[in-house]
Amino acid sequence: MKKLVASLCFSFMLLFCFSSASATSFKDVPANHPAAKEMEWAKKNGFLNGYKDGKFYPNNKLTEAQFVAMMANYYQNISSQSLKPLKGEHWSEPYYREFKKYKIPLLDYYSTYGRSYPITRGEMARFVAAGQNVASDGYNAVQYMYKHKISQGKSSRVQNFHTYGYNDELARWHAAKFLYNLHKAGIRQVQPFNISKAASPSFQLKDANGQTFEVNTKKMNGVYGYATFDDGPFPVWAGAGEGDLMFRADYQLTLHQLGDSTILSRLVEPNYEYNYTRNLIRVEQSTISGQGDLLFVEATMSSNFEGANVYMVKNGQLVQLKTEEDFGLYYSWWPRLTAKNQLQTLSYYNHEGSWYLNTYRIDTKTEEIYDVSSRKISNKQKDDFLSKWY
Template identity: 30%
Template sequence: MKKLVCVLLLFIVFMSNEYTVQAAGFKDVPKDHYAYDAIMWAEEYDIINGYADGTFKPNATITEQQFAKLLVNFYELESPLDKLKKQTPTAIWSDEFYNRLASYAVPLNGYFDNTIRAANVKRGVVAQAITHLANGKSGLDQSIQFLLDYYISTGQNFQYENRNLQKFFGVTNFMTRAQVVTMLHRMDERNFYEISEDAQASHDNKSNDSLNTRAKNGQNQLDKIMQLTTPSKSAWNGSYSYYYKWGNGITDFNRRDAYISNATSKNFHIFITSNDGVAAGSVDGTATITSSTKAVMNKSSNGNRCVLEFERLNNALKIIEVDCRTEHDEGTNFSGTLKKQ
């Protein structure tokens, strides 16, 4: 009788633990969220984790180093024997993940620079990184087509469908945490969890290349429009962000992100994304510096009219949209004061 009681107790404990796992989740990811199943899957298999307050922030944009961690966890990539020698030598939490990805020569920008790692990752980079691991070395167009063919991802700008593959996919747009997890979930559903021969050959490293060389090989695979150079010491360069949660709903937030790179004494490149829960948009282009603290952009890299004024504050960037309606949805714009990260 005692054995039966013990068995029953063990069964109850086991079932209780199993229920806890199944019931685990994040308070900002309700069951009717489009990525609910994907996020629950990723949490169960320790691919993702949330924040200390019990949230996942599914609609927040994802940085390259956060994406790097998800890739390593999904593929369970092995650690190399050596470590990267970075241009920014300060050790940070993502070093472990970039060391592993470098071993497999995955196309990413941030191997040698902590600032680039902290910048939001573009859809084109995500496409090339995933395709490299799943299907081997591929150009940007080939990577996009791979994701579309297997319905791992879909396009964003349907006015360009069958006209311009890169614009249709939205290669320069940022991705949210939920979108990336959804991609990985679909990869799992389609059994794309084995590492490609190209990636494995880099890791096996029969040519005895250094880890830095393999990382550089990965960087060089990126299409030129996806590559980010190491920021100079210009005060303009850097990542800027603003986030405000004004309600309890999953769409009750305002977010602005900007990344300035390649700044000279005359101009700089800027990429901005805006998301107000249900309305969103992004723009990139070149801004002309008009004074030590001010700059202006008159058109986007797409050639559309986009007048934005910039003011560099103390550890912040003030953006005033004069007219840029062709680059974002109705109901939101790029105006705001963003804190330097």
């Protein structure tokens, strides 16, 4: 009799555990899934629904078009129910048309080609930050996500740009968590675009001692507009896609203590063409002891090369590092600090179809960047290298 009772109890426990593990409205989402609550919440509110077969497919990647539709459904000041495609339009066109009013950076406003590609965590961060009138460069966007606890990044110990997973594609269950955290942060409306903030972004920059300063950029004069195929100040070319928001002006860079308007130092980038959409002023955030952050003010040089003036904070002053090239450092892929006073870049030479890994040293005494080595690498080596880059 005792064995029978024990057997029945054990069977009941198994049934209870099994039922609890699948107690969501989605066939493929167990109750112990790390985002079960958030997926149910997203479905209940009509932000991110399941499929007709009763499944959520949590590990499927979210495309840019799906993400844009999700955000249109989420923001309270966008009437998503009234957004209907015109005859012959792609189903996502009305959502893109709506967000274009807010100058939100997206890959494919003017074609549908890239809309079916998975959106990355970095692109999502830029979308969210730009919608709140935060500079849409990757660095400031990631800091915004951390500050408002929309994301914790991919490390339980360190929160910085490199631990965010900037280039990782966004799965559907990740999207539900991001949206839920956005809701908890009280961010429920997309804000009208502020051209002044877009023109003059600010950045935080640490020196080698770990002290944090603020760098403010300011457009002093000049013109702004959108890149077009028509006659105008900003034609479409390798450095500007159709619809990119462009500024051309003398740019002033000033260094301040955090929370203090007193100018510690001032430098000027003359006649600088700033592509806001492409995020051409960036910070390389250091994770290395004794190594300060670097600020890159970039310009597109060709279809496969960027050039950048590089800045650092030294003795409470903003200094521009001298380089061997006329316009700063040249590269095809965003530079990364890999050791104290060591920087690496990737360059692609299309005349030979080859990638090169370049290593530079930073001489903080002479304020120079100089070549150490450059070696040809295979496409596989390049892919392996990039997989560990961020």
